[in-house]
Amino acid sequence: MIEFPPLKNDLILRAARGEKTERAPVWIMRQAGRYLPEFRKEREKHDFFTICRTPKLATLITLQPINRYDGLLDAAIIFSDILVIPQALGLIVEMVPNKGPHFPSPLETPADIDTKLNKNVDVYKELGYVFDALTMTRQALEGRVPLLGFIGAPWTLMAYMIEGGGSNNFSKAKTWLFKYPEESKRLLQIITDVAVDFLIGQIKAGAQMVQVFESWGGELSPHDFKTFSLPYISQIADRVKNKFKDDGLIPVPMTIFCKGSWYALESLSDIGYDTISLDWTIDPAYAKSVTKGKVTLQGNMDPCMLYGGDEAIRSTVKTMLEAFGTHEKYIVNLGHGILPTVDPEATRVFLETVHSVGLDLNKNR
Numbered sequence: 544m545i546e547f548p549p550l551k552n553d554l555i556l557r558a559a560r561g562e563k564t565e566r567a568p569v570w571i572m573r574q575a576g577r578y579l580p581e582f583r584k585e586r587e588k589h590d591f592f593t594i595c596r597t598p599k600l601a602t603l604i605t606l607q608p609i610n611r612y613d614g615l616l617d618a619a620i621i622f623s624d625i626l627v628i629p630q631a632l633g634l635i636v637e638m639v640p641n642k643g644p645h646f647p648s649p650l651e652t653p654a655d656i657d658t659k660l661n662k663n664v665d666v667y668k669e670l671g672y673v674f675d676a677l678t679m680t681r682q683a684l685e686g687r688v689p690l691l692g693f694i695g696a697p698w699t700l701m702a703y704m705i706e707g708g709g710s711n712n713f714s715k716a717k718t719w720l721f722k723y724p725e726e727s728k729r730l731l732q733i734i735t736d737v738a739v740d741f742l743i744g745q746i747k748a749g750a751q752m753v754q755v756f757e758s759w760g761g762e763l764s765p766h767d768f769k770t771f772s773l774p775y776i777s778q779i780a781d782r783v784k785n786k787f788k789d790d791g792l793i794p795v796p797m798t799i800f801c802k803g804s805w806y807a808l809e810s811l812s813d814i815g816y817d818t819i820s821l822d823w824t825i826d827p828a829y830a831k832s833v834t835k836g837k838v839t840l841q842g843n844m845d846p847c848m849l850y851g852g853d854e855a856i857r858s859t860v861k862t863m864l865e866a867f868g869t870h871e872k873y874i875v876n877l878g879h880g881i882l883p884t885v886d887p888e889a890t891r892v893f894l895e896t897v898h899s900v901g902l903d904l905n906k907n908r
């Protein structure tokens with residue numbers, strides 16, 4: 544076991560475990576990224592994946608929002624990307640500035656599973672740089688806040704591996720699901736096996752909580768979600784948690800974020816995750832009633848609310864905190880990643896309001 548500095552703020556870990564908190568903890572999906580001028584400055588100097596693969600740079604960027612919003616964020620998330628798993632599987636992924644990821648040679652037919660993918664992935668060899676970045680970042684954080692690790696969920700990664708990048712309708716990836724369901728499941732299982740090893744390695748390297756991003760969950764019908772997403776994200780929680788239990792260790796909290804999959808909330812509360820991250824289309828009261836206190840909820844302000852001006856941000860945060868409750872089983876976040884054109888000062892208003900309103904509401908309980 545690696546030795547790390549003692550943690551000075553464990554609010555998010557307590558909230559995830561269902562313990563009482565003096566205020567709701569807060570972090571922001573994509574908090575280290577393009578909306579920060581200090582990130583853009585580094586990005587001008589280095590290619591995106593060079594940053595991911597250079598622990599010193601990944602550490603520097605992970606700490607940027609922690610330093611800028613000193614004391615206002617309750618977690619750091621390691622600087623990386625969900626697409627490092629497809630890279631470990633042997634696909635080339637490029638990050639095109641202002642456009643996003645591009646796969647020059649995506650999977651086209653099921654035969655490509657055997658010709659294009661490396662199916663014996665040693666995550667220590669292929670993704671050891673993420674583990675090194677996590678260890679270095681956790682040391683550099685000096686216990687200020689917990690460090691989060693993450694992965695992309697199998698369906699979301701499969702979608703990128705077939706579409707070759709972002710997509711409006713996912714028609715290529717869905718063609719696989721509907722025309723070649725068994726081969727699709729084989730691919731999903733290959734991704735799942737790497738995802739499990741990768742998460743276990745991240746936790747061993749220092750991740751104190753982890754999030755699984757099923758960003759394109761909501762592209763699937765409820766039935767297809769049950770067939771092509773749920774079994775794999777469920778397997779990931781089971782296998783990761785059992786690995787640590789078998790070794791006599793306490794598993795770290797795990798969060799699942801299935802953007803758009805409102806219909807799956809009840810199932811998601813029963814598959815072993817501690818926290819469910821919600822997008823902004825879900826009403827807090829509905830989420831609480833469907834999940835029945837079995838999990839901690841995270842979310843869910845519309846990321847575009849950060850364009851609404853200080854007063855709109857303050858009143859939305861207040862309404863959101865009142866609806867979720869601030870003293871247990873709640874972690875504040877946006878309903879999806881922060882957008883690149885957001886003013887970092889609007890983000891500060893959001894964070895400051897979460898603190899002040901959270902403390903106030905708890906005082907008046």
Ligand SMILES: Cc1c2[nH]c(c1CCC(=O)O)Cc1[nH]c(c(CCC(=O)O)c1C)Cc1[nH]c(c(CCC(=O)O)c1C)Cc1[nH]c(c(CCC(=O)O)c1C)C2
Pocket residue numbers: 571572573574575576577586591620621622623624625626638639640641642643644693708709710756758879880
């Ligand atoms: C958690 C995370 C991600 N990416 C990055 C991080 C770490 C930074 C952080 O959160 O602080 C850096 C991260 N990843 C990327 C960037 C910008 C790249 C650049 O600088 O050019 C950053 C800072 C690039 C990227 N990578 C991806 C996209 C989306 C493309 C699409 O529309 O389909 C993009 C634009 C894929 C991706 N990547 C990620 C997701 C899941 C979260 C979500 O749904 O937003 C997804 C879908 C996750």
